Amino acid sequence: MTRFISFGSALAAIALGSFASLGAIVPRANAQAAYGSYIGVGGSVATTENPDGDREAAGIVAARYKFLTLPISLRAQAFFNGDGAAVVPTLSYDIPITWQTDIYVGAGPSFVFSGDTPVGDRTSLAIQPGIDFAIPNTRMVVFGNAIFAFDAYEDEDDTAISVQGGLGLRF
Structure with a gap:
């Protein structure tokens, strides 16, 4: 009986050692998007009217730095x-x-430096949901997002909502 237990212990030690060495050899797979940081250009349009009754539009320069x-x-x-x-x-x-x-x-934050913009006319807190799509076999990224800038107008306590989109170059 003692020989059977030592044979089982030896077999378990070999199996454990094999799995441990296999884990050291085979790299762990991590799902990570196939793109990272980029800089791009695009356009923006406000979906809400400013206090003057206008909907602002603007050109944008967008950047993303991804922590890998x-x-x-x-x-x-x-x-x-x-x-x-x-x-x-x-x-x-x-x-x-x-x-x-x-x-x-x-x-x-949403920092407004001057005048009327799609994100309001004063500095405020902003929430930004969005999506990035890397075009396969290129260094290009299509991006789109919305910005909700709370309490974004000096004359009114309204939220400015704008939609942005554009094309970026990954680096």
């Missing part, structure tokens, strides 16, 4: 039109949907 070991990105969008300028930097939580697609939600 965390599902977090730093993002920024700069808005430029004939009436004003604004910058919305956010910290986002990214959720990979496929190898080419991420959805995310971010939060940060």
Whole structure:
């Protein structure tokens, strides 16, 4: 009986050692979107009217810096039109949907430097849900998002809502 127990212990030790060495040899697979940081250009349009009854539109420059070991990105969008300028930097939580697609939600300030913009006419808190799609076999990314800037108008305590989209180049 003692020989049987020692044979079983030896067999268990061999199996455990084999699995341990296999784990050291085979790299662990981590699902990670096939793209990362980018800089791009696009357009923005407000879905809400400002206190003057206008819907603002603007050109944008967008950037994303992806932390490769965390599902977090730093993002920024700069808005430029004939009436004003604004910058919305956010910290986002990214959720990979496929190898080419991420959805995310971010939060940060909306800094309005001058005039009327799609994100209002004063500095406020912004929430930014969005999606990034990496075009396969290229370095291009199509991005789209919405920005909800709370208490974004000086004359009214309304929320400014804008929709952005554009094309970026991964780096």
